[in-house]
Amino acid sequence: MADNNKNIIMFPFMAQGHIIPFLALSLQLEQKGYNITFINTPLNIANLRRVLPPTSTVRLLEVPFNSSDHGLPPNCENTDSLPPYRIYDLLVASTSLKPAFRNILAGMVSAGAPPLCVVADFFFGWSAAVTHEFGIFHVIFSGSGGFGLACYFSSWINLPHKNSVSGEFTLPDFPEAGKMQVTQLTPSLVVATGDDPWSKFQKQNLPAWQNSDGFLFNTIEELDKVGLSYFRRKFGLPVWAIGPINLSAHGGAQTGKNSRTETETCLQFLNSKPPSSVLYISFGSQNTITANQMMQLAKALDTSKKNFIWVVRPPLGCDINTEFRAEEWLPENFKKQIEEENRGLIVEKWAPQVEILSHESVGAFMSHCGWNSVLESLSRGVPLLGWPMAAEQFYNSKMMVEIAGVCVEVARGVDFEVRSEDLRVTIEEVMSENGKGKEMRKKALEIKKMIEEATRSEEGFKGSSVEAMDEFLQAPLLMKNTTTIHR
Numbered sequence: 001m002a003d004n005n006k007n008i009i010m011f012p013f014m015a016q017g018h019i020i021p022f023l024a025l026s027l028q029l030e031q032k033g034y035n036i037t038f039i040n041t042p043l044n045i046a047n048l049r050r051v052l053p054p055t056s057t058v059r060l061l062e063v064p065f066n067s068s069d070h071g072l073p074p075n076c077e078n079t080d081s082l083p084p085y086r087i088y089d090l091l092v093a094s095t096s097l098k099p100a101f102r103n104i105l106a107g108m109v110s111a112g113a114p115p116l117c118v119v120a121d122f123f124f125g126w127s128a129a130v131t132h133e134f135g136i137f138h139v140i141f142s143g144s145g146g147f148g149l150a151c152y153f154s155s156w157i158n159l160p161h162k163n164s165v166s167g168e169f170t171l172p173d174f175p176e177a178g179k180m181q182v183t184q185l186t187p188s189l190v191v192a193t194g195d196d197p198w199s200k201f202q203k204q205n206l207p208a209w210q211n212s213d214g215f216l217f218n219t220i221e222e223l224d225k226v227g228l229s230y231f232r233r234k235f236g237l238p239v240w241a242i243g244p245i246n247l248s249a250h251g252g253a254q255t256g257k258n259s260r261t262e263t264e265t266c267l268q269f270l271n272s273k274p275p276s277s278v279l280y281i282s283f284g285s286q287n288t289i290t291a292n293q294m295m296q297l298a299k300a301l302d303t304s305k306k307n308f309i310w311v312v313r314p315p316l317g318c319d320i321n322t323e324f325r326a327e328e329w330l331p332e333n334f335k336k337q338i339e340e341e342n343r344g345l346i347v348e349k350w351a352p353q354v355e356i357l358s359h360e361s362v363g364a365f366m367s368h369c370g371w372n373s374v375l376e377s378l379s380r381g382v383p384l385l386g387w388p389m390a391a392e393q394f395y396n397s398k399m400m401v402e403i404a405g406v407c408v409e410v411a412r413g414v415d416f417e418v419r420s421e422d423l424r425v426t427i428e429e430v431m432s433e434n435g436k437g438k439e440m441r442k443k444a445l446e447i448k449k450m451i452e453e454a455t456r457s458e459e460g461f462k463g464s465s466v467e468a469m470d471e472f473l474q475a476p477l478l479m480k481n482t483t484t485i486h487r
């Protein structure tokens with residue numbers, strides 16, 4: 001039975017960390033011949049217009065939203081423009097998009113062109129029931145990995161830390177995750193009692209995932225089985241691991257004016273170094289460390305004598321947009337000396353991460369363990385030094401240490417007391433040619449091969465991620481063929 005409906009709706013929450021993977025997935029589906037409608041609020045759509053490749057046919061569609069109507073500052077439609085304690089307000093405000101979202105679907109249905117499926121954010125649990133009012137297939141897409149989201153989900157529905165005196169606990173419905181510590185919870189979870197505003201939001205949102213028809217994860221089956229199994233068991237719904245989604249595929253969302261020279265400087269530096277001899281350090285675009293932590297890290301780099309590229313931002317508490325003051329925030333003469341010795345490169349704010357990780361001179365990556373960074377590192381066989389800071393990064397780091405065996409955690413968040421001597425020892429351990437360093441590099445290379453296999457597609461062979469994508473795209477057609485009644 002031919003079905004030519006190739007329209008897919010994409011609907012992410014208003015945060016860069018959500019919009020970017022949704023956009024990358026949109027472009028991947030577009031390449032497969034699908035017709036994408038990408039829904040978001042006006043200012044986010046305006047920003048997307050600037051980064052969408054000019055040849056793309058992805059249709060950007062605004063839903064009306066005015067932040068002032070929700071007690072938010074004017075023109076705040078993205079978590080990027082809000083301090084962390086206001087993110088909750090944007091989440092609550094996002095539930096007001098429900099009627100507009102319903103209108104969009106109703107319009108398509110009455111025009112005789114219902115979409116094949118809706119791909120929505122995990123913060124938009126409510127969208128599943130609305131989509132089903134029209135008998136349309138609905139999936140939740142997570143840019144995070146399975147393990148990380150499973151720990152997050154389980155922590156919110158169980159609040160297991162509430163009864164822990166020692167600060168240590170296990171997740172009652174996810175014991176495979178092992179021992180957890182209160183220091184691995186985000187601030188909103190630490191204070192969650194079940195009656196606080198965040199808990200109330202999650203009590204509505206998380207169970208509503210059950211109304212969906214399945215889950216898409218930006219991960220690979222072979223690496224993330226434990227986390228993916230949690231969702232299969234919990235919801236009894238299909239879970240498709242379709243990653244890694246190519247985040248470089250959309251034009252330069254983060255490439256600034258100086259990115260060309262920055263890239264050349266980094267590559268020149270790397271070209272002058274032996275294989276696996278450079279430590280790359282970056283805590284992502286949203287995070288920074290404290291002034292003291294920065295000082296300790298610099299001292300560790302100084303005494304270890306390892307080569308490095310360090311993407312720096314002003315320390316916590318300083319305006320993130322001010323110039324980086326090396327004389328003040330780094331040890332005296334540190335920058336001058338490492339530059340003279342051509343031993344290290346201090347890069348402000350942005351570095352060409354994928355190019356750096358792809359270079360054979362890079363031996364390890366000190367990272368906040370945001371899922372995109374983890375995938376970028378593993379795709380190139382680079383082991384990690386974990387320094388998780390927020391959200392599900394703590395669980396990503398845990399997974400990389402305990403399940404994948406490619407990471408040593410060096411610190412946790414900004415309250416962690418970092419000592420330069422400990423850092424030096426760990427850096428040397430991971431960068432060493434023997435022992436633990438060698439073992440981790442070997443495992444990282446195995447995972448790199450695993451990822452290549454998962455995404456490989458040729459005559460007579462389909463990797464697991466390719467297969468999962470095909471199955472997902474078939475699923476709405478199967479649903480239509482087996483049910484005649486709208487649910």
Ligand SMILES: *[C@@H]1O[C@H](CO)[C@@H](O)[C@H](O)[C@H]1NC(C)=O
Nearest residue numbers: 006007035036037059108113
């Ligand atoms: C894509 O979807 C839009 C909006 O529904 C529609 O106007 C257009 O004809 C579709 N294109 C294809 C190739 O299906």
Ligand SMILES: *[C@@H]1O[C@H](CO)[C@@H](O)[C@H](O)[C@H]1NC(C)=O
Nearest residue numbers: 042065066067068069074075
């Ligand atoms: C949003 O609402 C405020 C207050 O009602 C109004 O002043 C402002 O013009 C609105 N903004 C837009 C873009 O419509």
Ligand SMILES: *[C@@H]1O[C@H](CO)[C@@H](O)[C@H](O)[C@H]1NC(C)=O
Nearest residue numbers: 245246247248249250379455
């Ligand atoms: C990702 O996309 C970029 C830009 O289009 C391309 O150069 C690169 O080869 C792609 N990577 C993979 C792994 O397909």
